Amino acid sequence: MNAFFLAFAYLRFHWGRSLVLVLVAALILSVPIISQVLLNGSQKALTERAEETPLVLGRRGSQLDLAMNALYFSDDRAEPVTMADADAIWDSGLALPIPLNTAFETNGARIVGTTLEYFDFRDLEVTRGRQMALLGEAVLGARVAARLDLEPGDTVVSAPQNLFDLDGVYPLELNIVGVLAGTGTADDEAVFVDIKTSWVIAGIGHGHDSVLSPGATQGDIVAAADIVEFNRITQENIDSFHFHGDPASYPVSAILLVPNDTRDATILRGRYLDPENAVQMIVPKDVIGELVGRIFRIKSLLDAVTLIVGAAALAAVGLAVFLTYRLRAREIQTAFKIGARRGMILRLLAAETVILLCFAGMIASGIALAVKSNGSALVSWLLAG
Amino acid sequence: MIRIENLSFSYPGGDFRLEIPRLTLEPGEKVAVVGPSGTGKTTLLNLIAGISVPTSGSVRVDDQTVSDMNDAARRALRAAKIGFVFQDFALLEYLSARENILFPYRIAAGIRIDARARTRAEQLALSCGLEGKLDRRPGALSQGEQQRVALCRALVMNPRLVLADEATGNLDPANKTAILDLMFARSSDHGATLLAVTHDHALLPRFDRVIDFSDFRQSQGGAA
Numbered sequence: 001m002n003a004f005f006l007a008f009a010y011l012r013f014h015w016g017r018s019l020v021l022v023l024v025a026a027l028i029l030s031v032p033i034i035s036q037v038l039l040n041g042s043q044k045a046l047t048e049r050a051e052e053t054p055l056v057l058g059r060r061g062s063q064l065d066l067a068m069n070a071l072y073f074s075d076d077r078a079e080p081v082t083m084a085d086a087d088a089i090w091d092s093g094l095a096l097p098i099p100l101n102t103a104f105e106t107n108g109a110r111i112v113g114t115t116l117e118y119f120d121f122r123d124l125e126v127t128r129g130r131q132m133a134l135l136g137e138a139v140l141g142a143r144v145a146a147r148l149d150l151e152p153g154d155t156v157v158s159a160p161q162n163l164f165d166l167d168g169v170y171p172l173e174l175n176i177v178g179v180l181a182g183t184g185t186a187d188d189e190a191v192f193v194d195i196k197t198s199w200v201i202a203g204i205g206h207g208h209d210s211v212l213s214p215g216a217t218q219g220d221i222v223a224a225a226d227i228v229e230f231n232r233i234t235q236e237n238i239d240s241f242h243f244h245g246d247p248a249s250y251p252v253s254a255i256l257l258v259p260n261d262t263r264d265a266t267i268l269r270g271r272y273l274d275p276e277n278a279v280q281m282i283v284p285k286d287v288i289g290e291l292v293g294r295i296f297r298i299k300s301l302l303d304a305v306t307l308i309v310g311a312a313a314l315a316a317v318g319l320a321v322f323l324t325y326r327l328r329a330r331e332i333q334t335a336f337k338i339g340a341r342r343g344m345i346l347r348l349l350a351a352e353t354v355i356l357l358c359f360a361g362m363i364a365s366g367i368a369l370a371v372k373s374n375g376s377a378l379v380s381w382l383l384a385g
Numbered sequence: 386m387i388r389i390e391n392l393s394f395s396y397p398g399g400d401f402r403l404e405i406p407r408l409t410l411e412p413g414e415k416v417a418v419v420g421p422s423g424t425g426k427t428t429l430l431n432l433i434a435g436i437s438v439p440t441s442g443s444v445r446v447d448d449q450t451v452s453d454m455n456d457a458a459r460r461a462l463r464a465a466k467i468g469f470v471f472q473d474f475a476l477l478e479y480l481s482a483r484e485n486i487l488f489p490y491r492i493a494a495g496i497r498i499d500a501r502a503r504t505r506a507e508q509l510a511l512s513c514g515l516e517g518k519l520d521r522r523p524g525a526l527s528q529g530e531q532q533r534v535a536l537c538r539a540l541v542m543n544p545r546l547v548l549a550d551e552a553t554g555n556l557d558p559a560n561k562t563a564i565l566d567l568m569f570a571r572s573s574d575h576g577a578t579l580l581a582v583t584h585d586h587a588l589l590p591r592f593d594r595v596i597d598f599s600d601f602r603q604s605q606g607g608a609a
Binding site: 002006010012013330331334335337338340342344 | 434436456457460461462463464465467468469471473475477478479480484488489490491492493494498522538539
């Protein structure tokens with residue numbers, strides 16, 4: 001008790017030094033806990049979502065990039081496929097195709113152009129407002145809505161693709177009509193729009209002023225540079241929006257496929273085995289399973305590195321404590337001269353170490369709890385990055 | 386109180402050698418030790434306190450042969466029967482004056498700080514003029530006040546022997562006199578023997594006896 005009293009008094013008096021030691025020790029203790037929490041969360045999030053997604057169609061290239069983009073809307077995107085590929089699946093009758101266009105973003109959130117089937121497929125429910133129904137409407141994931149403090153009735157503007165491209169497509173203002181219930185998945189971080197709205201953002205579809213002068217006939221069409229092109233879809237101008245080109249050529253980043261049964265899934269996979277085919281079909285569970293295996297191999301390496309760094313840091317902390325005892329030689333000598341019992345100095349050292357570790361443990365626990373309680377958000381952020 | 390016979394001490398590998406054929410201090414006696422630096426005055430205090438062990442001969446304190454004791458017994462003897470006052474006060478900067486006075490309780494084996502100990506510490510502090518200063522740390526006290534705290538620490542366990550190693554060496558003349566007065570008065574209050582190393586010859590007449598280490602002779606009645 002006396003050793004703890006003296007140790008605590010010393011540590012409190014030298015609070016700056018003590019704080020540094022506590023923080024260093026807390027960090028050493030936190031790193032393995034944080035990495036374990038995040039890895040477990042990542043593994044769960046990765047495998048669950050992959051197992052819920054039977055097949056994904058996309059441009060041939062990295063299977064992992066395709067899976068990460070289709071499942072987590074990550075930045076890694078291959079060249080898009082076209083709606084013709086989705087139509088081919090639809091025409092085969094073997095699976096339900098759900099197109100995804102993830103080419104755009106707003107305020108750091110991915111804009112996901114898709115169809116209403118996606119919400120049924122992922123069991124996504126609108127908790128506030130309503131489901132999107134018109135061109136230019138958006139439904140927000142729970143965390144995006146909370147982070148940007150947005151509600152139905154508000155608007156968000158798609159991020160410009162290139163600030164220096166004067167000839168490029170203008171950003172589109174999206175009307176928020178609903179907010180989804182939180183699911184702890186990548187859907188919470190997405191802004192969902194109809195796939196046609198995503199094509200408007202891409203500039204494939206647009207609306208503008210009439211090019212006919214009042215009273216003029218079709219033969220008098222005059223287009224001029226000052227014709228206003230709308231970047232907001234309203235009830236007044238929605239009818240002026242139209243698309244150019246063949247709808248089958250419109251881009252989609254990936255297509256989720258929901259086969260009718262295992263047999264249809266097998267048939268579908270067989271149709272896309274040809275390596276010369278520009279389109280590939282992947283089984284996310286297999287791709288993600290391989291990734292998880294690699295992550296855990298890396299984790300074992302990370303654990304070893306953490307162990308080495310932790311040992312080095314603890315040695316540094318031990319050295320710091322030892323050096324303070326050298327600085328306290330006079331105090332120790334005084335204690336010895338006035339009759340300190342044998343081992344008192346060791347007890348003091350132990351008491352100081354225990355107190356430091358207790359505080360470090362409390363801070364590390366706090367960090368671990370904070371990471372754990374925000375684990376799903378952190379994991380979503382890590383996976384989407 | 387102290388009886389030294391045929392004492393011989395030398396540091397391993399060193400040229401220094403201290404030899405004291407015979408030295409006695411009676412209970413309650415106030416004795417000064419003087420002499421040039423390096424003649425072994427502090428070594429004598431260490432030998433009496435059992436901090437150093439003589440090469441030969443014996444040191445007895447309060448009828449206990451210190452030179453025959455093991456380390457734990459010597460520590461226990463120091464904690465229970467000997468109070469130390471140092472030239473540089475040797476207070477702990479991170480403890481209040483009150484906790485510095487109680488420090489011997491914190492480090493001694495088998496002794497607890499109870500209400501009596503706290504009361505005793507406060508009474509000692511008051512008798513040494515430290516009223517209102519007990520909650521201050523040493524850094525907030527003057528040198529004279531710090532030495533008063535150190536004196537209270539030396540006396541708090543009610544020792545039979547007080548060893549003062551140039552206890553007034555760092556003090557101004559006014560504080561020297563005041564601290565010496567307190568040391569004499571409080572030692573007398575507790576019937577303690579006082580053995581003080583000093584370089585200040587002006588203080589010598591106040592001691593019962595002076596031991597001159599320059600030729601190691603003992604003189605009575607304050608004459609060096």
